[in-house]
Structure formats: C-alpha cells, structure tokens
Amino acid sequence: MSDEMRQFDQIEEELTEKHWKILEAAVKVFSEKGYGASRTSEVAKEAGVSEGTIFNYFKTKKDLLTSMVIPLVVRFFRPLILLSVEKIFRTRKDRELEDVLLDVMRDRVKLVKSNLPLIKTVATEAAYHPELLDPIREQMAPKLVEIAAKFFQEEVAKGTLRDVDPVLALRALMSLLGGYILMREVMPEAMRLQDEETELRRLLDLYLHGVAKQDRQE
Template identity: 35%
Template sequence: MNEQQWLQELLKVNGEEVKLSDKQAKILEAAIEMFAEKGYAATSTSEIAKRAGVAEGTIFRHYKTKKDLLLAIVTPTVTKVVAPFLAKEFVKEVFGNQYKSYEDFVRALMKNRYEFVKKHLPLIRIFWQEIAFHPEIKEQFQMIFTENVYEKFKKIVEYFQSKGEIIDIPPDSIIRMTITTIAGFLYTRFLFLPEKEWDDEGEMERTVRFLMHGLTKK
C-alpha cells in the first residue's frame, strides 16, 4: 500500500472521507513520505514543503508546529488503524481461537503481526521510530494494549502454564519475552535490514522455536 492509498484510508471516518484542501492533503502526503524515509527529527518543514509543492508558511497555516503535523499523522494511525485492529480484527483472529499449544499460539501471533506490519509499513515505520520520543504517542498505545489485549494474553499464558507446557514464572514476564522476541524480528526485517534477502517463513519458524526452546542444544 503506497502513501496515497494510506492517506485515503487514514482520512476516512465512518466510511466518509474527511474534507481537506488540496494543499493540506499534499502536506500530509509529503510528511508521511519524509518521516518514513528520514525520521521526524531529521526532517525539516522546508523539506516537507518542497516535496509537497507549497510554501513553508502554508504548513504553519494548517499546523502550528512540526510536532502538530506529526501528531496529525500518528494520532489517526493509532485511533483509526491500530486501535480498531487491536480491539476487533487482531483480538478475533489471534485471541479468539483455541490452540493446542502455546507454540501454536505464538506462531499465529507472529504471522498475524508480520502481515499487519507488511501491509501498513509506511505509517508503522513512523510510529515505530517516534513512539520512544513522544510520550503522548506511547501513552495512547499502552492504553489500547491494556484495554484490548493484555487480559486475553494473560489468560492464554496462564492456561498453558496450568497444563505444565510453559514454565511457572510471572505471566507478565512471558508476555514481555514473547512480544519483544516477535517485535525484534519485525523491526530487523522491515526497518533495520529490509534490503537483506530474507527467508521470511524460515526466519519466523526459527524465531518461534527460539522463543519456545532457547539456544540450548537438546
């Protein structure tokens, strides 16, 4: 999905497009491209204006600061894309199924997150780059995770612990290890080394096996 398609999808509310001026749409489109390519801190409003084909002053007529421009992109990403996905599709597709093992659950979780990041990469790249530097973005994501995912995740962990399949340590630790292992693969695959020739299926399977069995030779 390219940035133009992203913008059209992003600016729909209840199926109807938000009315933007042509210049405002170009500014948002250029900002998505620039923030995804260079990061927020390394991108100037003059560069965004140049790519959008508008005067720099035009940006500040629509957005008071560069931070406001970032939040105009990221906030809808969280509230219209990430939140609904976590609350509905993600929970239904991953947490709504019965699994024979925790390994099967992890495999389904990784595959789901892989497809999600691959589909929404331009804005996910911005979101991933900036979440550590902007508390309001991190707080939004934490709230969404806590309200929609955490308790369901914890129940799955506790269920497989009760069956003796996974070790008896705090569920929060298992959740953390699972998330950071999967996130580490996705970050490396799509952001850190995207140009590498990846065997995605093989690497995901190796990641699942590492998470379940570690590096100890059996």
C-alpha cells in the same frame, strides 16, 4: 466498543479526507528524513496541496507529528480489540498452540511491515517527544497485557505452557519479533537472516523450548 476508544473514533471521524492525505504524506516524508530534517514544503508537495493548506488542517508542524498517534491507534489498537483477539481465541480450540502462535507472529510482522514508515517515525521521534507514546502506554499496552494474560493463563491451565509470568512471556515474544524486524531492516547479512517463514519458525521454536539441552525436570 469500549469507552476508551470513543475519543479516537471521534478524532477519526473529524478527520477529513484531506486530513488523511496530508497526514500520510507527512508519514512518508518524516520517515525518510526524520521529523526535524523534513520540510513542510516537502510534505505539501507530497500531499499535492499548497504549503498553506497544511496549516489549515494542522496548526503546526509539530501537530503533524503528534497527530500520527491517530493512524497508529486506528491501525494497531482497534484491530487488536475488534478482530485479532477474537480470531485467535476462536481458532485456538481445534489447532495446535504452535500454529496459533505462528499465525499471530506472521500477522503482527505483516502489520508492522506494512506500517513501517509510521512506526519508524513514531519510534524514533518518541525518544524526544515522549507524549507520542502516551496512547500506547495508557491504552494499547494495558489492553495487550490483559489479552496476553488471559491467553497465557488458559494455556497454562491446559498444560501447554509453563507457568511463567504472562507479561514476561508477552515481552519476550515482542522482543524476539521486534529484534527480528529490526535486524532485518538494519543488517540482514551480518545477522545471516533467512527467509521470513524460516526465521519465524526458528524464533517460535526457540521461544517455546529455549536454547538449553533438555535435561531438567520441572
């Protein structure tokens, strides 16, 4: 395990079961009303503890918000390093690139969807509490870029992908997936969204081949 994870492991191990219960209650309440409009009394009720107990575990209400980086890292960063990446590389050999990418897309969408309240809260509150993004900026993003770069470069070497900037390619894929998830949440009819499998396949096709008619040679 990398050094940079040590601190989060320690944090995680310091968190008792009740810590987690309260934190999850906060994620739920904050995601429904927003941090500012949420009441610590609601978090307490949701967690099944008294209001005072919250403050035995989290110094302030704000602390409850900033502590959300912990599950964020635990659920998104650690799996990124320990599991998914290996899996992608292990399973790549004998499969079509498209299948691999489709799997990745399915997997990421599933992960995001199952953590939507957490992500929604962090994403919206990060606009006014930028420190929430620090671990993403400083640890997750660089690691993600590193992994993506390695993957894309290998594909370029194999001749399956064009020699585009791997970070650009990564950003583009994330943008497409992010846009899809956002539209699906916010205005699925207006954007005429279909079932997820179809959408992901269409996105992947567009990601791989673009929208232009193929009349150019590289």
